[in-house]
Amino acid sequence: MHIPDSFMPLSQAVIYWIIALPFIITSMKWAKNELDEMKVPVLAALAAGIFAIQAMNIPIGMGTSGHMVGAALVAIVFGSPWAGVLVLTLVLIVQGFAFGDGGVTTMGANILNMGVISGFIGYYTYVALRKSVGTSIASFGGAWLGLFISAIVCAVEMWIAGTFPLVPGLVAMGTYHLIIGFIGEGLITSIVIMAIAKSRPDLLEDNFTARPEKNKKETHA
Amino acid sequence: MSGKSNVKFFYIGIAIALLLAILAPFLASSDPDGLESAAGEIVEESKMSQIEATEPVVSSPMPDYSIEGLGKGGEVAAIAVGTLAVLAISLGLGKVFSKKI
Numbered sequence: 001m002h003i004p005d006s007f008m009p010l011s012q013a014v015i016y017w018i019i020a021l022p023f024i025i026t027s028m029k030w031a032k033n034e035l036d037e038m039k040v041p042v043l044a045a046l047a048a049g050i051f052a053i054q055a056m057n058i059p060i061g062m063g064t065s066g067h068m069v070g071a072a073l074v075a076i077v078f079g080s081p082w083a084g085v086l087v088l089t090l091v092l093i094v095q096g097f098a099f100g101d102g103g104v105t106t107m108g109a110n111i112l113n114m115g116v117i118s119g120f121i122g123y124y125t126y127v128a129l130r131k132s133v134g135t136s137i138a139s140f141g142g143a144w145l146g147l148f149i150s151a152i153v154c155a156v157e158m159w160i161a162g163t164f165p166l167v168p169g170l171v172a173m174g175t176y177h178l179i180i181g182f183i184g185e186g187l188i189t190s191i192v193i194m195a196i197a198k199s200r201p202d203l204l205e206d207n208f209t210a211r212p213e214k215n216k217k218e219t220h221a
Numbered sequence: 222m223s224g225k226s227n228v229k230f231f232y233i234g235i236a237i238a239l240l241l242a243i244l245a246p247f248l249a250s251s252d253p254d255g256l257e258s259a260a261g262e263i264v265e266e267s268k269m270s271q272i273e274a275t276e277p278v279v280s281s282p283m284p285d286y287s288i289e290g291l292g293k294g295g296e297v298a299a300i301a302v303g304t305l306a307v308l309a310i311s312l313g314l315g316k317v318f319s320k321k322i
Contacts, residue, residue, distance in 0.1 A: 001256050006275035031318045040315030041227045045234025048308040052241035055286055055300045057250045064258040065250035090314070094306050099299070100281035151255065158256075163272070168263040176255035200230060 001069070001154055001177070002095065003110055005103030008161040016157070017108030023116045024089050030082035039078070042203060046074050047087045051094065058184050066180030069114045069150070072122025072143040073189045077196065077203060084119030085111070109157055113150045122146025122189075135197055135204075136190050143189035144181040151177030238304045246286075246296035 005013075035043065050070035057065035070091075071084030078084075092110050095101040102110045126142030133141070155173035158164035164173075196203050253261065260269065277284075286303070288295030 001254065003256065004272075005278045006272045007256075007260070028318075031314065035315050035318045037319055038227050040312065040319055041231035042234075043315060044308050044311035045231045045238070047311040048238040048304045049234050049241070051307040052238040052245065052300060052304045055303070056241060056245040056248060057252070057254060059250035059252055060255075062258070063252050064255055065252040066255050087311070090310050091307055094303055094310070096281075097279060098281055098283055098303060098306065099286050100277050100284040101286070103277055104279040154256065155259070158259075163268075164259065164263055169259060172259035172263055173255060176258060180255055200226065203230070 001066075001110075001114060001151060002092075002102030003106040003113075003154065003157070005105045007103075007158060007163050008106050008109065010105055012157075012161055013103070013105040013109060016106070016112055020108040020112045020116065023085050024111065027082045027086035027089060027115075030080060031086055034078070034080070034083075042077065043074075043083065043087065046070075046077065047090055050074070050087060051091050053188070054091065054095070058180070060176065060179045060183065062176070064176050066176065066184045068184045068188050069118050069147055070189075071115050071119030072126065072139070072146045072185070073192055075119045075123035076126050076139055076142070076189070076193055079204075081116075081119040081123040084123065085115040088115030088119065109154075113154050113157070117153055118146035118150040118185075120146075121149045136194050139193040140186040140190040144186035147181035147185040148174070148177050151181075235308065238308075239301060242300040242304050243297050245300050246293045 008016075050068070050073070053070065054067045057067045059065050069088070071081075071088045073084075074087045075081045075084035089111050092102060092107055092114065096104050096107045096110070122142040122145065124142075125145045126138045129138035129141050151173045152170060155164060155169040156166075158169050158173075159166040193204070252258070260272070264272070283299040283302070286296055286299045288299050291298065
């Protein structure tokens with residue numbers, strides 16, 4: 001879903017950068033408030049893993065392939081969509097500048113789609129679902145929906161850019177990412193979350209993310 | 222929760238990431254991704270060739286996760302370099318941000 005430079009006029013690419021910037025800055029503020037020496041190794045390992053897994057395109061049939069995005073996974077582990085925005089921003093910067101995966105002018109749009117939209121939708125869908133359906137299905141559903149919606153938004157952006165016709169764009173992007181979201185995003189996110197839940201339950205939710213902030217003067221048993 | 226166990230998480234994470242970097246060039250599908258496939262289907266030919274002829278604004282040192290002339294080994298190296306770069310940037314950022322203690 002990485003939009004190359006050539007898919008979007010520069011004027012529009014700049015607008016997506018302007019929209020993305022406040023999200024990027026807020027994710028940095030999140031890092032400043034939340035990251036400590038316990039969380040940094042987890043964030044770094046997840047970021048590296050997401051970069052590597054994005055290089056592994058999975059065939060989904062119809063001559064098409066897709067890969068994981070990972071913003072929902074990071075957001076679920078850290079209990080905040082801002083963590084997802086931060087990691088995807090770092091990953092997309094390296095991909096865009098070093099590997100030509102996604103344009104540099106369109107990086108704002110890519111950060112918006114893959115970091116912000118898939119992270120926020122993925123995380124809040126997970127939060128809404130987890131009490132009724134459990135962690136594994138909620139993380140699957142959140143990750144899947146986050147990827148699907150970001151693909152739909154990407155199709156609309158491509159229509160505004162004059163690159164895609166609206167309805168065929170929505171149908172093609174929707175169909176492909178419905179499937180990519182199932183395997184590439186939902187299944188992998190759910191497996192990783194369940195593996196962490198089993199081996200390091202303290203990393204998820206209460207203990208890891210809802211820990212009293214260290215600058216708060218709360219006493220706790 | 223001990224710091225030691227997060228260090229363990231860190232090393233397991235890196236090991237998995239590097240394993241993926243080694244496997245990706247051999248296992249990844251060479252089919253175009255969803256956005257490119259959609260473009261190939263629905264964008265008219267004249268516009269598509271115009272898009273394809275446009276060079277990226279910034280030329281990257283390792284386009285398409287490969288190093289020129291090095292084949293699969295170069296792809297493994299490129300992805301490993303990228304993985305370690307993301308790791309270094311995240312650690313650096315984390316170090317800067319968590320220094321305020």
